[in-house]
Amino acid sequence: MALNVSTESSGDVVKITLDGELDASVSGVFREAVEKAAVQKPKRLVMFMDKLAFMASAGLRILIFAKQKMGADVQIYVVGAQGPVLKTLQMSGFDRAVYLKDAYTD
Amino acid sequence: MDTRIDFYPTHEHCGYKLRPGKPYPFGASLVPGGVNFSIFSRDATSCTLVLFEKHAAEPMVEIPFPKAFRIGNVYCMMVFGLDCENIEYGYRMDGPRDPGAGHRFDSTKILLDPYAKAIGGRDTWGAKPDWNDKFQYRGRLVFEDFDWEDDRALETPIEDLVIYEAHVRSFTRHPSSRVKFPGTFAALVEKIPYLKKLGVNCVELMPIYEFDEFENSRTNPGSGETMYNYWGYSTVAFFAPKSGYAATGKFGMQVDELKNLVKHLHRNGIEVILDVVFNHTAEGNERGPVISFRGIDNKTYYMLTPDGYYFNFSGCGNTLNCNNPIVRSMVLDCLRYWASEYHIDGFRFDLAAILGRDPWGAPLPNPPLLETLAFDPVLGKCKLIAEAWDAGGLNLLGSFPAYGRWAEWNGKFRDDARRFLRGDTGMVGRLAQRIQGSPDLYEKSGRGPTDSINFVTCHDGFSLYDLFVYNDKHNEANGENNNDGSNDNFSWNCGWEGDSDDPEVNRLRRRLVKNAALLLMVSRGVPMFLMGDEVGRTQKGNNNAYCHDNELNWMDWSLVEKNAELLRFFRNMIAFRRAHPVFRSRTYFRNRDMVGSGIADISWHGTQKWNADWSDGARVIAFMLCGRHAKEGAVRDNTVYVALNGHWDGLLFSLPAAPEGESWHIFANTGLDSPDDICEPGGEKQLVNQGEYFIGPRSAVVLVAR
Numbered sequence: 001m002a003l004n005v006s007t008e009s010s011g012d013v014v015k016i017t018l019d020g021e022l023d024a025s026v027s028g029v030f031r032e033a034v035e036k037a038a039v040q041k042p043k044r045l046v047m048f049m050d051k052l053a054f055m056a057s058a059g060l061r062i063l064i065f066a067k068q069k070m071g072a073d074v075q076i077y078v079v080g081a082q083g084p085v086l087k088t089l090q091m092s093g094f095d096r097a098v099y100l101k102d103a104y105t106d
Numbered sequence: 107m108d109t110r111i112d113f114y115p116t117h118e119h120c121g122y123k124l125r126p127g128k129p130y131p132f133g134a135s136l137v138p139g140g141v142n143f144s145i146f147s148r149d150a151t152s153c154t155l156v157l158f159e160k161h162a163a164e165p166m167v168e169i170p171f172p173k174a175f176r177i178g179n180v181y182c183m184m185v186f187g188l189d190c191e192n193i194e195y196g197y198r199m200d201g202p203r204d205p206g207a208g209h210r211f212d213s214t215k216i217l218l219d220p221y222a223k224a225i226g227g228r229d230t231w232g233a234k235p236d237w238n239d240k241f242q243y244r245g246r247l248v249f250e251d252f253d254w255e256d257d258r259a260l261e262t263p264i265e266d267l268v269i270y271e272a273h274v275r276s277f278t279r280h281p282s283s284r285v286k287f288p289g290t291f292a293a294l295v296e297k298i299p300y301l302k303k304l305g306v307n308c309v310e311l312m313p314i315y316e317f318d319e320f321e322n323s324r325t326n327p328g329s330g331e332t333m334y335n336y337w338g339y340s341t342v343a344f345f346a347p348k349s350g351y352a353a354t355g356k357f358g359m360q361v362d363e364l365k366n367l368v369k370h371l372h373r374n375g376i377e378v379i380l381d382v383v384f385n386h387t388a389e390g391n392e393r394g395p396v397i398s399f400r401g402i403d404n405k406t407y408y409m410l411t412p413d414g415y416y417f418n419f420s421g422c423g424n425t426l427n428c429n430n431p432i433v434r435s436m437v438l439d440c441l442r443y444w445a446s447e448y449h450i451d452g453f454r455f456d457l458a459a460i461l462g463r464d465p466w467g468a469p470l471p472n473p474p475l476l477e478t479l480a481f482d483p484v485l486g487k488c489k490l491i492a493e494a495w496d497a498g499g500l501n502l503l504g505s506f507p508a509y510g511r512w513a514e515w516n517g518k519f520r521d522d523a524r525r526f527l528r529g530d531t532g533m534v535g536r537l538a539q540r541i542q543g544s545p546d547l548y549e550k551s552g553r554g555p556t557d558s559i560n561f562v563t564c565h566d567g568f569s570l571y572d573l574f575v576y577n578d579k580h581n582e583a584n585g586e587n588n589n590d591g592s593n594d595n596f597s598w599n600c601g602w603e604g605d606s607d608d609p610e611v612n613r614l615r616r617r618l619v620k621n622a623a624l625l626l627m628v629s630r631g632v633p634m635f636l637m638g639d640e641v642g643r644t645q646k647g648n649n650n651a652y653c654h655d656n657e658l659n660w661m662d663w664s665l666v667e668k669n670a671e672l673l674r675f676f677r678n679m680i681a682f683r684r685a686h687p688v689f690r691s692r693t694y695f696r697n698r699d700m701v702g703s704g705i706a707d708i709s710w711h712g713t714q715k716w717n718a719d720w721s722d723g724a725r726v727i728a729f730m731l732c733g734r735h736a737k738e739g740a741v742r743d744n745t746v747y748v749a750l751n752g753h754w755d756g757l758l759f760s761l762p763a764a765p766e767g768e769s770w771h772i773f774a775n776t777g778l779d780s781p782d783d784i785c786e787p788g789g790e791k792q793l794v795n796q797g798e799y800f801i802g803p804r805s806a807v808v809l810v811a812r
Contacts, residue, residue: 024191024192057354057357057358057359060357060362061249061251064251064252064253064362065251067253068251068253072255088354088357090292091286091287091290091292091353091359091363092292092362092363092366093295093362093363093366093367093369093370094366096295096366
């Protein structure tokens with residue numbers, strides 16, 4: 001499975017776009033992106049998931065990691081999650097821990 | 107990766123890098139770069155770690171523990187470079203095969219780690235297992251990185267609790283529940299607003315440890331439906347939450363999903379008590395499957411007869427040997443784990459009398475397990491509640507070794523309340539004890555009213571509605587010729603067995619349900635009721651619905667609308683209890699004036715004020731709680747008068763005077779039709795006649811003075 005992760009930052013906001021399928025075998029790439037984002041001490045982390053087709057528990061673990069690594073004051077947005085990805089977020093209850101948005105505007 | 111030398115591999119097997127492990131903690135623990143596996147067996151001669159890729163039929167590797175990796179009776183080994191999210195593990199143990207001497211080692215079996223924190227193999231509820239799989243219940247590794255934020259156990263004073271006993275699947279499985287993921291921990295989160303509005307501040311979850319719903323499953327010859335081990339009183343793994351209760355079970359995320367439930371319940375002020383079953387395991391007797399304990403150290407984990415058979419004090423085939431020091435440690439480790447990792451607020455111990463038996467079955471005067479749990483530092487703020495009897499005839503109700511910590515399910519409250527409510531004579535004196543928190547049972551041993559968990563119904567037996575719809579149990583659907591389930595229900599069908607079209611019969615039934623709710627909420631002790639009782643849930647007269655994954659167990663949410671009248675009554679009664687500290691105390695009434703108010707903390711009345719009728723033929727009791735005695739005089743509350751008329755006739759009650767300058771206001775009268783049966787606390791209307799009040803047949807009244 002393939003996963004492309006691209007990161008863009010401006011001011012206090014870091015945006016990470018995920019494209020492909022996020023399972024345990026590729027989760028390290030995502031984790032690295034989150035760790036790099038954390039170094040910049042942003043006020044907001046926005047993760048675009050509209051092109052993400054699937055997320056395994058390994059992916060959720062990194063979201064949990066992101067939340068703890070960044071601290072409680074950092075707003076975490078999950079944008080465009082749909083289908084199985086959205087379902088996974090809802091089932092695990094993670095949808096209540098982040099801002100879940102259909103779309104994001106600066 | 108951590109490069110510390112103490113996490114550096116020293117050995118290798120088939121390409122897997124190893125190092126001698128740490129004996130503690132038992133189980134599989136993540137360490138830098140690897141996993142520490144540790145397991146106890148006293149009599150095994152060898153042990154092999156068996157690793158699978160998730161769902162694989164055959165192991166990816168079997169790693170025998172080198173001799174140097176055994177310390178005492180503990181096999182421990184670190185394995186490095188494992189993909190922790192994608193492996194499943196078990197053990198093979200070799201040793202004597204001598205059942206007469208208690209040994210049942212069998213190295214052909216792959217065994218589940220008793221300390222496994224998550225289990226694969228029963229990922230989705232009701233999905234037919236592959237019985238040819240050589241490893242049915244597969245240990246999985248668990249990350250302990252859940253984001254608790256600032257959550258912790260609520261530590262609500264026990265006297266303030268109102269406990270709601272619920273079954274995770276039953277609560278939201280019915281199509282009427284309209285939740286996204288029916289029957290799961292996630293679905294329960296969606297129903298928290300309902301619980302909050304109801305006013306309960308504690309849910310007691312029927313077993314959520316991993317169990318196998320297919321244990322002894324069979325087909326109902328009548329309906330063709332599968333009958334399951336549905337309630338789950340048969341544990342496979344004590345440290346693992348039931349995967350099939352998690353919407354995310356198929357992703358192996360049941361741990362996180364349950365933690366998320368606990369966190370959200372806590373956020374809403376609701377505690378979580380787990381119903382834990384340490385009296386037996388799912389391995390049954392000598393004809394049962396080899397899952398874990400039997401193959402690891404049969405003689406340690408089970409109570410055995412002198413010729414190596416299984417004692418059956420649980421009624422379920424075997425008995426866990428809880429006062430063996432190894433087993434005792436396991437139980438303690440387990441509860442500490444749930445208290446610390448899952449923030450669980452308390453535990454209710456199924457058939458807890460067994461935990462007070464010695465390894466040969468004799469009751470112990472000072473059972474080490476019960477004492478250890480009572481004094482454990484990690485469990486120091488957890489509620490400990492015993493079902494104080496077992497299936498071997500040991501009933502410790504009132505004499506359960508409490509060590510100042512243990513409360514009990516008060517079976518006498520249940521029986522006496524039921525008998526009074528249905529109109530039996532000879533109950534008034536006994537009911538007076540129950541109303542006071544059962545001092546007759548607990549006071550002489552220095553215990554208090556909060557040691558009494560008061561209930562009229564629980565999962566065992568009739569639902570509250572059925573209590574007044576059926577004289578007899580109707581367990582035909584269980585396929586045991588109606589022989590199972592208790593025969594002592596103290597129920598009354600109000601003149602017609604089963605559902606009735608007669609509006610008067612139904613009116614009476616609703617009234618009796620309300621009387622029960624009222625009695626429960628005005629009694630000292632800790633009230634508990636069963637999921638759905640507040641909306642008149644029926645089990646169609648089945649008083650032992652342990653095997654049904656259908657409407658006999660499921661909460662029908664359409665009843666919320668249909669029986670809104672009952673729900674409103676429950677809500678307001680709960681709110682009244684929670685608004686009035688005079689009901690909630692850790693100490694007994696003294697039946698005299700302790701604060702100079704001029705009246706006793708509790709005074710007893712009948713149809714004549716100040717003159718209770720304690721005779722055998724009486725069916726009426728009334729009592730007044732002096733508001734100035736609330737919390738032993740520490741807070742000022744309203745004075746409350748409660749009258750219970752168990753007679754089939756309406757009766758005129760003369761009322762004791764309200765405190766000077768105050769007058770009686772009516773909060774509840776179950777003899778009146780809704781909405782006049784009850785009001786919101788604080789919205790009580792003044793009684794026109796302050797001297798007398800007519801209380802209808804089989805009705806109960808609450809007045810409040812102000």
